[in-house]
Amino acid sequence: MPLSIAAAFARPSYPVVVIGAGQAGLSISYLLKQQGIAHLVIERRRVAFAWREQRWDSFCLVTPNWQCTLPGFPYDGDDPEGFMKKDAIVDYLERYRAHFDPPVVEGVAVREVRANATARAGQPWAGQPGAGQPVEGRYIVDTSHGTIATDQIVVATGGYHQAILPAMAHALPASITQVHAIDYRNPAALPPGAVLVVGTGQSGCQLAEDLHLAGRTVHLCVGDAPRVARRYRGKDVVAWLDEMGYYDLPVERHPLGTGVRDKTNHYVTGRDGGHDIDLRQFAREGMRLYGRLNDIRDGVAQFDARLAEYLDGADAVSESIKTSIDAFIAQRGMAAPEEARYVPVWEPGAPVRALDLANSGITAVIWCVGFRSDYDWLKLPIFDARGYPHHARGVTPATGVYFLGLPWQYSWGSGRFSGVARDARHLLEAIAGTPTSC
Known part of the structure; x- marks a missing residue:
């Protein structure tokens, strides 16, 4: 059971405060x-x-259970090769909480975290009942229900905080419903008519x-996101990459280095047992594909002419992963069934550069263009010019301040169920080795 707010704030300080109660927290x-900390x-x-x-309602993991x-608390269900749907994911996390009863207080917003300039000098701190008694703690956590001091903080809020809407969203006619992917639930929740989906x-x-x-009827604006096959040569591609050690690869050893943090994830799905997402097949079945959306003017969407390049690029990434799997199988002398390589099932014709939204029957637009992080509430000098925290495996330059659950914090799995445990254990060593006064 979660702590009551009164119980949580009955004491003025804690040795460690964790912000966020998702899988990382x-x-x-x-x-x-x-x-025992x-x-x-x-x-x-x-x-x-x-x-x-x-x-959305049909959401499921893209990685096997x-x-x-x-x-x-590893997965304990009867479908390890399957892909948990949204409700099962929530159930997994709720059962995890029940498994060890963490000291979680819900419904409390952190407004600001700042260095505690006076506590170390033994000066009274007036932000909490009982003022007049010195309160130790390097940091002050100001919340919607009270203020707490702490020596160590774990920021476990992930890296996706604010949904991005491009400036051109304001140019859409008022008659067209527009939502970000975070607010989409199901097809029936949108008005009847065609839908423009922006982002792949x-x-x-x-x-x-x-x-x-x-x-x-779907109109899809395609970008340069890569894709990956669901299965190849008898196994889920995730299983192959796991055997190949890809998920153990530290970000510093990745060919792109920390630049991989800015890359879009490969698209694939776990829906209906898992399968490839082949935009070319969708096009064969009637989906309309365009290049990247550049602008909207007077109710007309304008696209670049690179659709064929984007499709070819996504296929090339998928095939390159298969090539690496082939090499791994050959090097190990492993027995694995042969499998023919992908052959494109559709090719785009002359690029469509403009689309009149009203004439095309488009009544809704879904923006799938990502998120930005927001750490404005964390008033500590630990961020780079883009607002990303300086850290080494989640350990920041500020004593006792850590991050957990960031995408590619240390490895591919850092922001996922697969790698957060390793990152958490690394932080535990740092936390346990840092003296506290609370």
Whole structure:
């Protein structure tokens, strides 16, 4: 059961405060509790909120269930090769919470975290009942329900905070409904008519498929996101990459280095047991594909002419992954069934550069163009010019301040169920080795 707000704020300080109660926050809480380290987990809404409220109805994982390995609570279901749907993901996290009863207080928003300039000097701190008594703690956590001091903070809020809407969204006619992917739920929730989906990362491709399978006319703006096959030579590609050590590759050893953090994820799906997402096949079935959306003027969408290049590029990435799997099989002398390579099933004709939205019957636009991080509330000098935290495996230059659950924080799995446990254990060592006064 979550802590009551009154119980959480009954004490003025904690040795460790964890901000966020998703899979990252719960993971570090489990390890802290195992070590007997007192702490408080502050959750703005409720445990697993993003999975509950910010995913569409048919959402499911794109990684197999066996990769769900939270600390002390690996996947225990009867379908390890399957892909958990949204409700099952929420259930998994709720069962994890029940498994070890973390000290979580829900419905409390963190407004500001700042250095505590006076506590170390033994000066009274007036921000909490009992003022006049010195309160130790390097940092002050100011929340919607009170203020707490702490020596160590784990920021476990992920890296996707604010949905991006491009400036051209304001140019859409008022008659067209527009939503970000975070607010999409199902085809029936949109007005009747055709739908323009902007973006072909994982969300864009999966939402386009969701609408397409529901019989909606879909217009899809394609970008340079890569794709990956679901299965190859007898196994899920994720299983091959796991055997090949890809998921253990530290970000510093990745060919792109930390630049991989800015790359769009490969699109694939776990829907209906998992399969490839082939935009060319969608086009054969009636989906309309265009290049990247450049502008909207007077109700007319304008695209670049690079659709063929984007499709070819996505296919090339998928085939290159297969080539690496072939090489791995050959090097190990492994027995694996042969499989023919992908042959494109559709080729675009002359590029369509403009589309009149009203004449095309488009009544809704879904923006699948990503998120930006927001750490304005963290008033500490630990960020680069783009607002990304300086850190080494989640350990920042500020004593006692850590991040957990960032995409590619250390490896591919850092922001996922598969790698957050390893990152949390690394942070536990740092936390346990840092002296506290609370």
